[in-house]
Amino acid sequence: MPKYVYIIPDYLDKQRLDKALTDLCKESSRSQIQKAIKNEKLILNGQIISNISAKVRENDTIELVLEEEVQAGILPANIPLDIVYEDQDLIVVNKSSTMTVHPGAGDHKETLVNALLYHSNSLSDIGGEIRPGIVHRLDKTTSGLMVVAKNNRAHAHLAGQIESGELIRQYRALVWGVVKPVEGIINLPMGRSKLDRKKMTTVKSGGKVAITHYKTIEVLHNGLFSLVECKLETGRTHQIRVHLSHGGHSIVGDQTYGNNSRKIQGSPDYLKEELKKMNHQALHSFYISFIHPVSGIRIEFEKGLPVDYNHLLEVIRKY
Known part of the structure; x- marks a missing residue:
């Protein structure tokens, strides 16, 4: 994603944010800039701004990240589902x-x-x-x-x-350590990280409400790992991953949050190779329930863990 940094010149003083950027950023359209602002991909004087009509002042510093335009006409592909x-x-x-x-x-x-x-x-x-x-x-x-x-x-x-909240989503996450208390609610607002725009983080102010209900269902390998069931009350980007990592219990296999590689190096030798094979986070949406839009009847579905995730659990339980 291309990143742009601007200093507001005097002739754009007190202009609308999106209008000023359209003038400065010739490589993109006003609608693309507005989309980036709404998606919290703009930092004004060190603060994330999502209001396109905010006014800028001379010498303001702006950092803007623009998403690449997706090719028009998405094509069907014969991929098994x-x-x-x-x-x-x-x-x-x-x-x-x-x-x-x-x-x-x-x-x-x-x-x-x-x-x-x-x-x-x-x-x-x-x-x-x-x-x-x-x-x-x-x-x-x-x-x-x-x-x-x-x-x-x-x-x-x-x-x-x-x-x-009528549509219910539940996940199973294999995490490092034992979450304390073993059951509870994580209520921590979230926003985009100022250090890395591709990552999310918990914030003290200015973020969006994010609530995760969790329950430990199994403690494994003398507390080196735990299998945790999570239920979303809100659905923020990376919510479960960020919430669990915030408490020091990142998800096994998550390369973005929680220093997964370092934790593997500190694990027993007989587990290292199996943990390295897990090239995605051990997070699985195993349950979904909702009211059918036409019949009005609540329906629910469950799906077991993927083969590699389940295999890793079996190896950990073995030892």
Whole structure:
């Protein structure tokens, strides 16, 4: 993602933020700049700003990160899907830990969206051209259950359930150490990291509400690891990963949060090779439940852990 740094000149003093940047950043459109601001990818004098109509002053310092424009016309791709349930309104799919949900910079052809376009001629378009059918997301290296909308009515209904908490998502995470207390609620607002714009972090002010309910279901290897069940009350980017890492219990295999490589080096020799094989975070969306948009009946689905995740657990239990 290209990054730009500007000092506001005198002739742009007291101008709207998006207008001033459009004047300064000739390489992009005003709509692209507005999108970046709304997505919290702009820092004004050391503070993240998401208000496009904020006013700038002479000598203000601005750092702006712009996402690469995705190629127009997302193409269907014959990629196998693990479909758990499907009817005329929705699809419940078990996403692999190697698949990105929708096209973005550097990945336009082998995403879940490309596979869905090949599989179905009917997907909602509320999410725009690059997110047909996508109601909610999972990180690329997180596996598990997602619900996809095949029409706009279903999409709006499911999105409303996410907002109201009626759509329930539960995860299993293998973490380092023993979380204390072993059961509870993590209520820590989150925002984008000022040091690395690709990462999220907990913040004391200015962030978005983020709430994770958790329960330890198994302590492994004398407390070196724990298997933790997490339930989302909100759905912020990287929420479970950031919340658990904040308390010093990052997810095994997570290369972004929690110094996973260093922790592997400090683990017993007989586990090191198995831990190194885990090339994605041990985080799996095993349960999803929601009210069907048409029938009004609550339905629920469960999906067991991926093979590599389950194998690692078996090895840890063995010792």
